[in-house]
Amino acid sequence: MRDNPVLRIVAKIIIPVILLFALYVQFHGDFGPGGGFQAGAIFAAGFILYGLVFGTEALRNAIPPGLLRFVIALGLVLYAGVGATTMLLGSDYLAYGALAHDLISGQHLGIFLVELGVGITVSAVIVTIFLAFAGRNDP
Amino acid sequence: MNVAGLYNYWIVILLMMTGFYVVISSGNLVKKIIGLNLFQASVFILYISMGKVVNGAVPILREGVTTYSNPLPHVLILTAIVVGVATTALGLALVVRIREAYGSVEEDDIHRQDESL
Amino acid sequence: MISAQLPALQVVVPLLAAPLCLVLHRPFAAWLLTFVVSGISLLVSIALLGQILEQGVIDYTFGGWAAPFGIAYHIDFANAYVLLIVTAISTVVSIFAKRSVASEIEAHSQGLFYTAWLLCLTGLLGITITGDAFNLFVFLEISSLSSYVLIAMGNDRKALTAAYQYLIMGTIGATFILIGIGLLYMLTGTLNMLDMAQRLVAVADSRTARTGFAFLTVGLGLKIALFPLHLWLPNAYAYAPSAVSAFLAATATKVAVYVLLRFMFSVFGIDFALGAMPLSTMLVVLGSIAVLSASTVAIFQHNLKRMLAYSSIAQIGYLILGVSLATPAGLTATLLHLFNHALMKGALFLALGCIAWRLGSVRLEDLRGLGYRMPWTMGVFVIGGLSLIGLPLTAGFISKWYLVLATVERGWWPVVLVIIAGSLLAVIYVWRVIETAYLGKTQEAVSGTEAPLSMLVPAWLLAIANLYFGIHTELSVGIASQAAMVLFGGQP
Numbered sequence: 080m081r082d083n084p085v086l087r088i089v090a091k092i093i094i095p096v097i098l099l100f101a102l103y104v105q106f107h108g109d110f111g112p113g114g115g116f117q118a119g120a121i122f123a124a125g126f127i128l129y130g131l132v133f134g135t136e137a138l139r140n141a142i143p144p145g146l147l148r149f150v151i152a153l154g155l156v157l158y159a160g161v162g163a164t165t166m167l168l169g170s171d172y173l174a175y176g177a178l179a180h181d182l183i184s185g186q187h188l189g190i191f192l193v194e195l196g197v198g199i200t201v202s203a204v205i206v207t208i209f210l211a212f213a214g215r216n217d218p
Numbered sequence: 219m220n221v222a223g224l225y226n227y228w229i230v231i232l233l234m235m236t237g238f239y240v241v242i243s244s245g246n247l248v249k250k251i252i253g254l255n256l257f258q259a260s261v262f263i264l265y266i267s268m269g270k271v272v273n274g275a276v277p278i279l280r281e282g283v284t285t286y287s288n289p290l291p292h293v294l295i296l297t298a299i300v301v302g303v304a305t306t307a308l309g310l311a312l313v314v315r316i317r318e319a320y321g322s323v324e325e326d327d328i329h330r331q332d333e334s335l
Numbered sequence: 336m337i338s339a340q341l342p343a344l345q346v347v348v349p350l351l352a353a354p355l356c357l358v359l360h361r362p363f364a365a366w367l368l369t370f371v372v373s374g375i376s377l378l379v380s381i382a383l384l385g386q387i388l389e390q391g392v393i394d395y396t397f398g399g400w401a402a403p404f405g406i407a408y409h410i411d412f413a414n415a416y417v418l419l420i421v422t423a424i425s426t427v428v429s430i431f432a433k434r435s436v437a438s439e440i441e442a443h444s445q446g447l448f449y450t451a452w453l454l455c456l457t458g459l460l461g462i463t464i465t466g467d468a469f470n471l472f473v474f475l476e477i478s479s480l481s482s483y484v485l486i487a488m489g490n491d492r493k494a495l496t497a498a499y500q501y502l503i504m505g506t507i508g509a510t511f512i513l514i515g516i517g518l519l520y521m522l523t524g525t526l527n528m529l530d531m532a533q534r535l536v537a538v539a540d541s542r543t544a545r546t547g548f549a550f551l552t553v554g555l556g557l558k559i560a561l562f563p564l565h566l567w568l569p570n571a572y573a574y575a576p577s578a579v580s581a582f583l584a585a586t587a588t589k590v591a592v593y594v595l596l597r598f599m600f601s602v603f604g605i606d607f608a609l610g611a612m613p614l615s616t617m618l619v620v621l622g623s624i625a626v627l628s629a630s631t632v633a634i635f636q637h638n639l640k641r642m643l644a645y646s647s648i649a650q651i652g653y654l655i656l657g658v659s660l661a662t663p664a665g666l667t668a669t670l671l672h673l674f675n676h677a678l679m680k681g682a683l684f685l686a687l688g689c690i691a692w693r694l695g696s697v698r699l700e701d702l703r704g705l706g707y708r709m710p711w712t713m714g715v716f717v718i719g720g721l722s723l724i725g726l727p728l729t730a731g732f733i734s735k736w737y738l739v740l741a742t743v744e745r746g747w748w749p750v751v752l753v754i755i756a757g758s759l760l761a762v763i764y765v766w767r768v769i770e771t772a773y774l775g776k777t778q779e780a781v782s783g784t785e786a787p788l789s790m791l792v793p794a795w796l797l798a799i800a801n802l803y804f805g806i807h808t809e810l811s812v813g814i815a816s817q818a819a820m821v822l823f824g825g826q827p
Binding site: 238241247250251254257258261264265268290291294297298301304305308309312313315316319320328332 | 469472473476480483484487492493495496498499502503506507509510513514517520521526
Binding site for chain 1: 340343347350351353354355357358395396397398399
């Protein structure tokens with residue numbers, strides 16, 4: 080597919096837009112449809128489009144699988160870590176009110192971090208699944 | 219009984235039975251997973267359609283709106299969708315490995331290969 | 336301060352350990368993390384049990400939202416008891432797993448294996464401890480998905496088809512549970528189990544409640560492997576890695592039985608569940624058929640792991656018989672058998688794991704003369720087998736005794752005959768193995784030695800626990816009967 084000029088050029092134009100849209104969806108979960116899961120899926124879709132058009136080797140060069148494994152763990156640790164932080168600050172697990180000076184901003188901050196963790200993990204997992212499937216040779 | 223007013227439940231039942239039938243009757247492992255997805259999609263529609271409140275607006279906080287639809291089913295279904303995606307991915311990964319080990323994705327072939335040992 | 340956070344820590348510690356295990360590459364580090372985390376979870380569950388013995392009930396809310404708006408953990412005797420079983424089995428089997436997994440799974444997959452183990456542990460603990468219906472579904476899926484992965488890692492290619500079949504059936508079961516929870520939410524407007532119980536009293540007579548109950552029971556029946564929804568279990572336990580068979584056989588179905596009890600008694604209430612719905616009759620019939628048919632099929636198996644899997648189905652039949660009696664005595668017998676069966680099956684599967692490690696196979700024919708070549712391993716098997724049959728002085732006898740007492744109290748004599756017939760059938764299939772191991776002629780020279788200590792010690796630990804809890808019954812019976820009282824009392 081790399082030889083097809085239309086696909087190549089359109090992909091190069093669209094992939095940054097997809098990634099930007101994913102970031103928009105990620106951070107506007109409070110004010111509209113959005114949030115971690117959806118944003119992670121869209122973010123991964125951008126990378127998968129790259130892998131489809133330019134080949135899985137190019138995708139592997141862009142994102143090493145070792146890095147992906149680390150990012151999956153990072154997102155989950157971020158989520159659980161927010162809860163652990165609130166526990167260390169004296170409150171219950173995931174009691175966001177402990178994170179900032181008052182309840183509302185604490186909830187804003189807490190949910191922001193938690194959704195970020197979710198988005199990171201979901202995008203890394205979907206790209207990993209794609210690479211695992213696409214890398215196998217047909218017997 | 220108001221049959222027409224309950225049309226969302228009829229759709230749920232239709233999808234559920236279709237998906238369930240595909241899972242049970244199909245011999246191809248990939249088709250079973252497709253049936254499973256259909257089955258789970260019907261459950262999603264069940265949850266979301268029950269969350270709609272009559273004259274309720276979209277559950278996003280805005281000025282001048284007093285009645286909102288119930289946002290809780292949306293959150294539940296988001297989680298359930300992700301679970302469904304994970305199950306599908308896992309199922310398909312198993313199918314790929316089965317294809318490599320047995321050479322086929324038809325249930326009958328696999329049974330035959332296992333019995334003959 | 337920590338003691339107030341124990342309910343959250345019970346689930347959070349394995350949950351945080353799982354991604355750490357993912358980034359650790361070396362198998363030894365992954366194994367060590369799993370063992371340490373299982374041990375910490377065991378300590379937490381013992382501490383929780385201690386708190387329960389003082390306070391009776393623990394409530395813990397998340398996110399600062401009070402119940403019933405937020406997710407709340409509700410721990411009472413029944414919970415704490417099952418938590419102890421799950422964490423204890425995970426710790427003991429993880430000691431065993433070091434050598435066993437090293438021999439059955441390739442080195443580069445072992446890190447992922449232990450990650451899935453930790454996630455399964457998180458899921459099982461979460462299911463047990465939670466007081467929110469949808470939270471239960473989420474943890475149920477976490478534990479189910481990770482157990483599919485664990486089973487698929489067996490070294491036979493049939494492990495893949497077994498995992499696939501378990502995936503299809505398990506997902507259908509979980510989706511049924513989701514439908515049931517959805518119908519209950521539609522009816523009551525809440526997901527908190529205690530709140531739901533209060534609100535259900537007014538609407539229990541509606542078709543929605545009955546349908547929700549039916550979906551929940553069938554979905555849970557699939558997870559419990561209740562006859563006739565047991566088809567996934569024999570293959571899954573037979574072809575999984577030995578440590579996984581031991582871990583899942585002793586915990587997964589027990590936790591599902593606990594969930595059934597929780598929904599039947601705490602959410603719906605005994606009058607609805609066993610009175611208005613014909614569940615009592617159904618469970619008696621299905622439980623009896625499970626005991627008799629599964630024990631009979633077990634007699635004809637050549638693969639010993641499959642034999643033990645069918646035996647597990649029969650034991651689950653016993654558990655369900657206890658539930659169907661609808662009396663506190665019956666429930667005590669079921670809860671007692673949850674604990675004792677975990678000990679029995681754990682010991683038996685660990686013994687088979689030692690045999691698999693040494694011989695590479697678990698076929699009956701290959702066990703000829705093994706009683707003299709591997710005396711310690713076969714000793715564990717003999718003790719576990721005697722416990723399965725229900726000989727006095729073993730834990731199995733105690734649970735059978737309580738079950739028979741409860742059945743006699745109810746006056747259901749045919750069921751007593753079923754229980755005794757099940758024990759007689761167990762004698763046959765256990766005797767087959769003992770006869771081959773001790774009385775069979777060895778074919779090759781007496782060369783193989785015993786299994787390594789790190790595998791024998793956990794197996795003997797469970798075997799001795801069988802004997803200990805068969806003689807000193809105050810602890811297990813005491814907690815089981817208190818848990819039954821709590822469940823029967825409805826809301827604490």
